[in-house]
Amino acid sequence: MGVDKLLVKGTTPPQLDRELTVIGKPINRLDGYEKVTGNARYTGDLKIPGLLHGKILLCPHPRARIVKIDVSRAKELEGVKAVLTKDNTKGWLTYWYNVPQIALPECITYEGQEVAVVAAEDIDTAQKAVGLIEVEYEILPPMTDADEALTKPLPPIIADENYPLRDNIDRKPCLIERGDVEKGFAESDVIVEETYTTPTQCHATIQTRVCVANWDGQQLTVWDSTQGVWYSKGALAKSLGLEPEKVRVIVKYLGGGFGSKAWAQRISYYAAKLSMATGRPVKIERTRREEFLAHSHRFDCKFIIKMGAKWDGTITTIYEKAVLNIGAVSRYDPMSTIWQTSNLYACPNVHLEQMGVFTNRGTTGPLRAPYNMPNNFALESHIDRMADALGLDPLQFRLKNRATYPRTHIRPELKDKEMKLAFSSNKLDECMKKVTEAIGWERRKGGREASNGAKKRGIGMASFVAHQGGGGYPNNANADVSVNHDGVIRLYAGVVDIGGGQKTIFSMIAAEELGVAVDNIDVIYGDTEDTRYAPSAHSSRCTAEMGPPVLKAASEARQKLFEVAAKMLDVNAGELQSKNGDIYVKSDPSHSISFKKACLGIEPNNPIWGSGSREANPEDTLFSSFGAQAAEVEVDTETGEVNVVKIAVAQDFGKVLNPKLCTSQVYGGIEIGVGYALTEEGVYDKKTGKMLNSSFHEYKIPCSLDIPIIEPFFVESEDPGFAYSARGGAEVVNTPTPAAIRNAIYNAIGVWFNDLPITPDKIINAAQAKKEKVV
Amino acid sequence: MQNKRHIALSVNGERIESDIDIRMTLAEFLREDLGLIGTKIGCNRGECGCCTVILDDKAVYSCTILAIEASGRTVTTIEGLLNNGELHPLQSAFIEHDAVQCGYCTPGMIMSLKALLDREPHPSEEDIKTAIDGNFCRCGCYPNIVNATLSASEKMLQKGDESLNGC
Numbered sequence: 001m002g003v004d005k006l007l008v009k010g011t012t013p014p015q016l017d018r019e020l021t022v023i024g025k026p027i028n029r030l031d032g033y034e035k036v037t038g039n040a041r042y043t044g045d046l047k048i049p050g051l052l053h054g055k056i057l058l059c060p061h062p063r064a065r066i067v068k069i070d071v072s073r074a075k076e077l078e079g080v081k082a083v084l085t086k087d088n089t090k091g092w093l094t095y096w097y098n099v100p101q102i103a104l105p106e107c108i109t110y111e112g113q114e115v116a117v118v119a120a121e122d123i124d125t126a127q128k129a130v131g132l133i134e135v136e137y138e139i140l141p142p143m144t145d146a147d148e149a150l151t152k153p154l155p156p157i158i159a160d161e162n163y164p165l166r167d168n169i170d171r172k173p174c175l176i177e178r179g180d181v182e183k184g185f186a187e188s189d190v191i192v193e194e195t196y197t198t199p200t201q202c203h204a205t206i207q208t209r210v211c212v213a214n215w216d217g218q219q220l221t222v223w224d225s226t227q228g229v230w231y232s233k234g235a236l237a238k239s240l241g242l243e244p245e246k247v248r249v250i251v252k253y254l255g256g257g258f259g260s261k262a263w264a265q266r267i268s269y270y271a272a273k274l275s276m277a278t279g280r281p282v283k284i285e286r287t288r289r290e291e292f293l294a295h296s297h298r299f300d301c302k303f304i305i306k307m308g309a310k311w312d313g314t315i316t317t318i319y320e321k322a323v324l325n326i327g328a329v330s331r332y333d334p335m336s337t338i339w340q341t342s343n344l345y346a347c348p349n350v351h352l353e354q355m356g357v358f359t360n361r362g363t364t365g366p367l368r369a370p371y372n373m374p375n376n377f378a379l380e381s382h383i384d385r386m387a388d389a390l391g392l393d394p395l396q397f398r399l400k401n402r403a404t405y406p407r408t409h410i411r412p413e414l415k416d417k418e419m420k421l422a423f424s425s426n427k428l429d430e431c432m433k434k435v436t437e438a439i440g441w442e443r444r445k446g447g448r449e450a451s452n453g454a455k456k457r458g459i460g461m462a463s464f465v466a467h468q469g470g471g472g473y474p475n476n477a478n479a480d481v482s483v484n485h486d487g488v489i490r491l492y493a494g495v496v497d498i499g500g501g502q503k504t505i506f507s508m509i510a511a512e513e514l515g516v517a518v519d520n521i522d523v524i525y526g527d528t529e530d531t532r533y534a535p536s537a538h539s540s541r542c543t544a545e546m547g548p549p550v551l552k553a554a555s556e557a558r559q560k561l562f563e564v565a566a567k568m569l570d571v572n573a574g575e576l577q578s579k580n581g582d583i584y585v586k587s588d589p590s591h592s593i594s595f596k597k598a599c600l601g602i603e604p605n606n607p608i609w610g611s612g613s614r615e616a617n618p619e620d621t622l623f624s625s626f627g628a629q630a631a632e633v634e635v636d637t638e639t640g641e642v643n644v645v646k647i648a649v650a651q652d653f654g655k656v657l658n659p660k661l662c663t664s665q666v667y668g669g670i671e672i673g674v675g676y677a678l679t680e681e682g683v684y685d686k687k688t689g690k691m692l693n694s695s696f697h698e699y700k701i702p703c704s705l706d707i708p709i710i711e712p713f714f715v716e717s718e719d720p721g722f723a724y725s726a727r728g729g730a731e732v733v734n735t736p737t738p739a740a741i742r743n744a745i746y747n748a749i750g751v752w753f754n755d756l757p758i759t760p761d762k763i764i765n766a767a768q769a770k771k772e773k774v775v
Numbered sequence: 776m777q778n779k780r781h782i783a784l785s786v787n788g789e790r791i792e793s794d795i796d797i798r799m800t801l802a803e804f805l806r807e808d809l810g811l812i813g814t815k816i817g818c819n820r821g822e823c824g825c826c827t828v829i830l831d832d833k834a835v836y837s838c839t840i841l842a843i844e845a846s847g848r849t850v851t852t853i854e855g856l857l858n859n860g861e862l863h864p865l866q867s868a869f870i871e872h873d874a875v876q877c878g879y880c881t882p883g884m885i886m887s888l889k890a891l892l893d894r895e896p897h898p899s900e901e902d903i904k905t906a907i908d909g910n911f912c913r914c915g916c917y918p919n920i921v922n923a924t925l926s927a928s929e930k931m932l933q934k935g936d937e938s939l940n941g942c
Contacts, residue, residue: 028870028871028873029870029873029875031878032869032870032873032875033862033870034878035875035878035881036853036862036866036869036870036875036878036881036882036885037813037853037854037856037857037862037866038811038812038813038814038852038853038854038882039813040878041812042815042879044815044816045806045812047810203913204911204913205877205879205913206815206817206823206825206877206879206880206911206912206913207815207817207877207879208817208818253877253878253879254877255815255817255877255878255879256877256879256913256914257877258913287819288817288818288819288820288822288823498877499876499877499878499914500876501876660873661873663873663919664873664876664914664915664916664919667915667916667917667918667919668876668914668915668916669915670915671912671913671914671915671917672913672915695818695820695822696818696822696823696911697822701911701913702915703907703908703909703910703911704903704904704905704907704908704910704912704917704920704921705904705905705908707915707917707918709918710918
């Protein structure tokens, strides 16, 4: 099943009907030269005459009310050009995704929330001015723990009384139910219940957020650090009361996003407002500490899973309750954790519940598989636990129970509809087989006994399903291609290259369709001027959403050029084909004209245009990527250290457009997954609610010494909905990594760890407890 | 003027003299006064490594060194690696092995590895990993960075052999 046409508006472009010369080739990324020479100009590298520097006063308390702000001393300081507080910005809203948030509120709901903003001639003056602002706070006891918040009879006052949307989300369970859970458990031979917890994870992009905004009285130009210039444009216009046409957003290079820069950045609203207040360009750049405090992180979660199965290994029943601590402001999906549980395993009786709880723990939002990685840790850990209780091999247990069709649509409004959907393609079986072969799965048995001394080796695995690109609002995707008289080909794609290689990939698609080399394509990207609406590069959506319109646009331009070339070659356009810079007659390739020469037939100053727009995903099909990982670890039971020796990764991304870039995405996913499994955790003081580790010395992301040998496999599948069958491949990679590592640790030392990260203290305590038990 | 001091140093082979604020870090001096924006600042407190430059013959975090400390010394930044417009073998290898994603850590990463290859032309994988254990790459390019460095080292040794043979 699945769709048989490309997901674009209008007709599906004709198939190329020849071998591919660009797609699937390991082409070097197109902006590599700029990046290795230091010539790449990131937003923070811009030099603009008359630039003012902005600095933000952050609230040091997670929950407080501003009683009084006195800015008189700051205003008097020489060089200060503007000071904004709640008192002179009443009614001003900013947006985190579409969630409105008061720009400068009276009630503070998280540590690091903005209290006042200053613009000054230089950064030292701005910093000094912020220090001169006197604020009187009424400090209120914070509520940072979701479990604790749930025990309170009334919701704690966590936000301004008019904080919108909160009532729709806070503590409202979202359910996926089918079959009869009670009956299912009654019929089960084995029932296992466990609780799992996952930590707050921070994005830790190496570039801190930076924005330069310039209001010239007519137009607002914003050099931003966002993953989506079009998202940002709309949000800034709405916040500042401008017509969208008056806002231009530009991002040429972005120093890492991972979801945190998916929407307009908070600093961008302030920089723009200050520029409008002073009539001069304003730059705001976050410090590393501010990054940790004032930007969204991955919510910490708690999962209770109870699973029932028969002795033959059939899962009969799953009960799951997921509680997400979504902080004070969130871009929240009500069922994105439990969606995976419903669709990864074929189980007739399920009761799956997800609940988001507002607290004073920062703001939350997407981070490389925001919901899928925590849920996958719980689910895939539990699958191993269950297999162990049944005395079954975890691989065989997975193969037996994996879903062949999805039960639950990604759209919450369709969740209660009885569905027998189709996966657009699914090669999970093959992925699982590949990784277990590569890791040497047979060594899993008896491995623990074979280890000598304090260092124990173990092997584990996990698998996943992840949804891919929607194509509807707010992710409408459009692309255009022009071919000029002088042979210049332009691709207009309003996406940001966040390091995933978007510029390269879309040039490759256009080059393949036109039949030219990739460096013949001039790409206009990362800019809302001259491009049409395009999605933000997040949720692994860029390839899945922009691929089809780019293909359609290039193919349409090619067909128009064939009309021109046909006259020159005295044949019908339908007889033509193009490849490697030549246009030729299919039946007689020697009868040809170069692409460049054919362009001379295009009227000067009247280029040929092709355009493409993405069709939204149809309802009856679920577009998903699949994959599996197997990890080998070495656990030092004396020091508690876990050394991840190797991870085998198999992904069904559909088609690999560029194996070099795809492999890099795999490496990136493993980095974030290893960090989440073993070291990364936002630590908050229980009493004050303040973050205690807002630096790289205390918040540990993996370094070069922590990365295992990574062996990637790409299991390709046909998926005609996408450009050459290519779906996204970024965030899906890290989804199963933590569970695979955790299951390997069990195999090594015989202890189940249900709480991430699995730090040395936990290992030592467990090893000690085990020793005492034996004695 | 009491906060200013005169410094003279070599930056990418060029002699530079300047009167600078004594509180200015080397990273700020390079970026703001000399316009060498290839050197990035990611934390400004000696944690992330993306401001790495070579001071005399050592890779250092330029955000934790005052510009006045560099007076009388030799500084090499990413901009100093191009030789008559030609990429350094490390730079070419970084492109070829896709050891770059977002690119923000890349200049610092390459400078740490340049210092390594200068002192150890034939490094092992472990040497390479240790040389960059103070340079974070959140995009996770590490395996490609290791391979790129091994390949650059090999190419440089080959080139060295060829030039010897040519003598």
